[in-house]
Amino acid sequence: MSTSPQQLAPDDRAIFAKPPGKERFSRYMRARMANRLFRYYFLFSILALCFVLGLVIFFIGKTALLTFSNISFKEFFFSFNWTPEEDHFGAAGIIVNTLTLTALTLLMAVPVAVGLAVLIAEIAPKWLKNVMRPVLDLLVGIPSIVYGYLGLTVLIPFLRRLSGENLGDGLLAAALVLALMVLPTICRISDEAISMVPKKYREAGYALGSTRLQVMMRVVIPAAGRGIVAAIIMGMTRAIGETMAVVMVIGNTAQLAKSLFTPASVLTSNIVMQISNVEFDSTWNYALHMMAFLLLVISFILILFIRYLGRKGSDKA
Amino acid sequence: MTDMTRSRKMQRSLVYNKLATGAFYALGALVVLLILWLLFTILSKGLPGLSLDFLLKLPEDMDAGGGIGPVLFNSFYILFLSLVISIPIGVGAGIYMAEYAPENRFTEVLRICVESLSSVPSIVFGMLGLAIFAEYFQIGLTILGGAVSLAFLNLPMLARVTEESVRAVPNDVKNASYALGMTKFQCIRTVVLPMALQGIITGICLVAGRAFGESAVILLTAGLSTSGEMWDFNLFSPGETLAVHLWYVQSEAIVEDAASIADRSAAVLVIIVLLINLLFRIPLWINNRKLKK
Incomplete structure (x- = not known):
């Protein structure tokens, strides 16, 4: 790098200005000291990161576990009745909604995202790649609250007209918004995975007389399968944890969604709507923390699964 | 054929x-x-x-014609504070993972920690901030609480982008600097960091863009109101940001022109995020061009 000699220069001049022997020694000591000091500083930084993770688990988990001193494990996980005003804390409906919403989102996002990744990595000429990738990054840059706002002002009136029902909010609206949000995540990681497939695989496929479609379907996508699955799971963690976009379009009624247009509520939206209004030392608050803890556990499991996929892949290679 | x-x-x-x-x-x-x-x-x-007036004026509770001055200011203020807190630690952690971490089980645990932290949903960081600042320290919903919670959210992403760009520095250059008798830290400071700087700054821009638009964390930790003054640097006043304001206007406000305020706020939000993502990289592009010549 061009800057480094200039940065060293003042120190060198300082050596000549003073008695060389002693000064050289102290400069050496200083370098050693800084070396050791910063080693500890970098170690401290990474430990601080782990400490934050510890804080998250401790503060959320501690409050979450208090839930079960007031209501039974069975009620929280298997009852569909969430009416905290009357002391009913059954989160099953909300949990099922969360899972349904995630599944619905992936159902819509994955085919489009993987198709787009194939287009970018395999088919498109170079200039088109250079256009598509930044455009997808634009999508990542838009804040989630803006997605929610667009869903509320553009998508929901549209759905209302389309379905003829008088309410547009519900799982379908939320899933459409989320699908758009996870699209770039899934697409970029799949794109990377597909680009990593060695060229010789493709050449072998072509040498056997395959068309490009056959090579993609039978060689490239299976070879990149692990990476694509990892991409889908990354999209899943985003979909499960997303709050503000969902809260604006899902209708926020704590009930099991019986149709795509029933106003419903998922873990994140339920927490954000209710947490500001509850007393800290109430079962209600504990139950909300339990929901957050559940979110944490789900995302940790998904992350560990991605690691497992990655390790298995590298063993094989 | x-x-x-x-x-x-x-x-x-x-x-x-x-x-x-x-x-x-x-x-x-x-x-x-x-x-x-x-x-x-x-x-x-x-x-x-959109007008300059709208960007600087105080919001109105009842009448039409209010602006977004204080919330826009809070957005930048909280973003700045959170970056001041998270950049030294996040970049340090990234350097440790790329340069110092030995290949052993301890490093493996650290890596799992970073990945887990980056998968934590933002709402959970909001709850953490609420528990620490509102409940444990009893200072209520403040700019400080919002900034610290936002910094937590930034940390893992900063660590990851730093690690990636530091890892991309070729080994030859490092070896050359060791051959000159540098200590490890001298090598990092004078060789590795300047070379990785472009990647790190790009990463910081991405993180800043995301943090600027983040609303769930701020909603829970900095609240839904402002102190009602412009240029309020007090760390302990409530700090509604632009993203949260958009949510508030869209869901609860009773102002006549709520819809128009929401439209304009959304546009401002998107423009600023895009600017953060693009504008800060222009000096780097120019620098790159110079190097190539």
């Missing part, structure tokens, strides 16, 4: 191949159009009513 020798199966494959290529292009065109339409919708709704 002439048409006569092609088997029927081969012909079918060729047709499928053509159809699929067309379909993939159509899909790509559709998505790009959708994205451009989205941006166009946001900007066309918000831009016409």
Whole structure:
């Protein structure tokens, strides 16, 4: 790098200005000291990161576990009745909604995202790649609250007209918004995975007389399968944890969604709507923390699964 | 190969191949159009009513014509504070993972920690901030609480981008600097960091853009109100940001022109995030050009 000699220069001049022997020694000591000091500083930084993770688990988990001193494990996980005003804390409906919403989102996002990744990595000429990738990054840059706002002002009136029902909010609206949000995540990681497939695989496929479609379907996508699955799971963690976009379009009624247009509520939206209004030392608050803890556990499991996929892949290679 | 020798199966494959290529292009065109339409919708709704007055004025509770001055200021203030807190630690952690971490089980645990932290949903950081600042320290919903919680959210992403760009520095250069008798830290400071700087700054811009638009964390830790003054640097006043204001206007406000304020706020939000993502990289591009010459 061009800057480094200039940065060293003042120190060198300082050596000549003073008695060389002693000064050289102290400069050496200083370098050693800084070396050791910063080693500890970098170690401290990474430990601080782990400490934050510890804080998250401790503060959320501690409050979450208090839930079960007031209501039974069975009620929280298997009852569909969430009416905290009357002391009913059954989160099953909300949990099922969360899972349904995630599944619905992936159902819509994955085919489009993987198709787009194939287009970018395999088919498109170079200039088109250079256009598509930044455009997808634009999508990542838009804040989630803006997605929610667009869903509320553009998508929901549209759905209302389309379905003829008088309410547009519900799982379908939320899933459409989320699908758009996870699209770039899934697409970029799949794109990377597909680009990593060695060229010789493709050449072998072509040498056997395959068309490009056959090579993609039978060689490239299976070879990149692990990476694509990892991409889908990354999209899943985003979909499960997303709050503000969902809260604006899902209708926020704590009930099991019986149709795509029933106003419903998922873990994140339920927490954000209710947490500001509850007393800290109430079962209600504990139950909300339990929901957050559940979110944490789900995302940790998904992350560990991605690691497992990655390790298995590298063993094989 | 002439048409006569092609088997029927081969012909079918060729047709499928053509159809699929067309379909993939159509899909790509559709998505790009959708994205451009989205941006166009946001900007066309918000831009016409935008004025300097709107950006600087105080919001009104009842009457039409209020601005977004304090919330816009809070957005930048909280973003700045959170970056001041998270950059030294996040970059330090990234350097440790790339340069110092030995290949052992301890490093493996650290890596799992970083990945887990980056998967924590933002709402959970909001609850953490609420528990620490509002409940444990009893200072209520403040700018400080919002900034610290936002810093927590930034940390893992900063660590990851730093690690990636530090790892990308070629070994030859490092070895050359060791051959000159540098200590490890001297090597990092004078060789590795300058070379990795571009990647790190790009990463910081991405993180800053995300943090600027983040609303769930701020909603829970900095609240839904402002102190009602412009240029309020007090760390302990409530700190509603622009993203949270958009949520508030859209869901609870009773101002007459709520819809128009929401439109304009959304446009401002998107423009600023895009600017953060693009503008800060321009000096780097220029620098790059110079180096290439």
